[in-house]
Amino acid sequence: MNISVSNHLPGTPARQPQREVLNVKGLSAGYGPVRVIHDLDLVVQCGERIGIVGLNGHGKSTLFYAIAGLTGWQRGSIKLNGGEVGRMRSQGPGRYTHEIVRAGLALIPQGDEIFHGLTVEEHLDSGAYTAAAWRDRAARKLRILEIFPPLRKLMDVPVGRLSGGERRMVSIGRGLMTDASLFLVDEPSLGLAPKIGKSVINALMAVELGNAAMIIAEQNVALLEGRVDRVIGMHVGKLKGEASAALALNVYRKA
Incomplete structure (x- = not known):
């Protein structure tokens, strides 16, 4: 299966380097009671495409x-586009997620995090969450269909x-429908x-980020x-610094 790509998404502004997105x-x-992330620090600039690797x-x-x-639960500071979205929370996961999405976040989860009874088009529409994205959804x-041409003939087909591979295209396409300034893409090649x-990774590499980051x-x-x-x-909940991918993989195999 071949996937062609487009270099632009609607409304993508020109890249302005050295501005923190995250x-x-x-x-x-x-x-x-389980702590998974340990006192982690991370800064991401606009226009950056970053890989986090680990087992x-x-x-x-x-x-x-x-x-x-x-x-x-979580504690610490998380600033998205300069605004604090992290908060101190010990219960109620998801309570503020809708606000974080409106602040510019798009989370593209791993695997088949989709609604099998909905069609491809319904999934893409659901990604246009903000008012501006909904008005521009067509x-x-x-x-999205330029990025993932195989979906053109499947718009009325239930994703189940x-x-x-087609379901992964739908999941990523739904995430790209948003007005996000930060795209979090979790294990796009898994399975x-x-x-x-x-081909899926190629599509992600070719998306022009503008002022966004991925x-x-x-x-x-x-x-x-x-x-x-x-x-x-990344190893046992901590970021281990920047390295070549080959070196990073070697480190975790020895850890």
Whole structure:
């Protein structure tokens, strides 16, 4: 399956470097009594495309959920576009997620986090969450179909009838329908055949970010090496600094 790409999404502004999209300081987060993230710091500038690599279970998804306010508990500072979205919370995961989305966040989860009875078009429409995105949804869908041409003939098909690769396209396309300034893409190649996984990554690499930023969590380090602005390793809930993807993978194998 080949996937062509488009370099622009509707309303994408010109890139303005050296502006912080995300600033995380002293973040700890977990579920119940379990701490998964430990005093983590991370700064992401506009226009950056960052890879976070590490083995399964070391906190990549939990970091994304914490930024979105979906962990069981968390503490520390999370600033999105300069505004504090982290808060201190010990219960009620998801209570403020809608506000964080409106502040500019798009979380594209791993796997089949989709509604199998809805059609492809209904899923894409659901991604146009803000008022501005909803008004512009027709143009946005056209751009998504330029990125993922196989979806053109499937718009009226329930996603439960699609292949794994097609469902992943729907999930990513839904995330790209938003007005986000920060895209969190969790394990986009997970469970896909190597050729399809590579095509999905190619699509993400070709999206023009403008003033937005993108963080991609991956176990398949080779898909990101030499293609993102930074590769940051993650191990037992801590970021291990920037490194080449090959070096990062070697570190975690020895840890």
